[in-house]
Amino acid sequence: MKAEPVAGSLAGWTPLFGAWLVAASSLLGALFLGEVMELPPCVLCWWQRIAMFPLVLILPAGMFPLDRSVIRYALPLTLAGWLVALFHVLLVAGVIPERIQPCSRGVSCKEIQIEWFGFLTIPMLSLIAFTLIAGLLLFAQRRMSR
Secondary structure, three states: OOOOOOOOHHHHHHHHHHHHHHHHHHHHHHHHHHHHOOOOOOHHHHHHHHHHOOHHHHHHHHHOOEOOOHHHHHHHHHHHHHHHHHHHHHHHHOOOOHHHOOOOOOOOOOOOOOEEOOOEEHHHHHHHHHHHHHHHHHHHHHHHOO
16 A cells, blocks of 8 residues: 655644754753753753753654644643743842742842843743754644644
8 A cells, every 4th residue: 555645744734843943952952051051950850851861862753754742742841841931030130039949949030141142041941942953843834623
């Protein structure tokens, strides 16, 4: 029996690959900041890592062979990480009061360890990465459902 090509297979595979590239870059960036630059992560950074790191394994598992149900597994992790990253960005910006922060020991969640271009912090990078991944997953879902 000859398998027929799925109409949206390449169209859906490409955004999944893009989401994996963002997740893999985030993993490498987090490891570089932690292991090479020796910047200890705060509690909220650990929770964001817990949501991001599995995506590096889950997304390729759904790309080879292409399985659109991978989105069902990756999207909840992405949204959970996005919410933690948003909370972290708002905490650093001072929108959320400092007394609510979960970092009672170790590195303060409010501390800015790196600031590029005068505004780009580690929590902001995480929020951008989770936003890109969520957008690419939703785009892939839309393309594969055609």
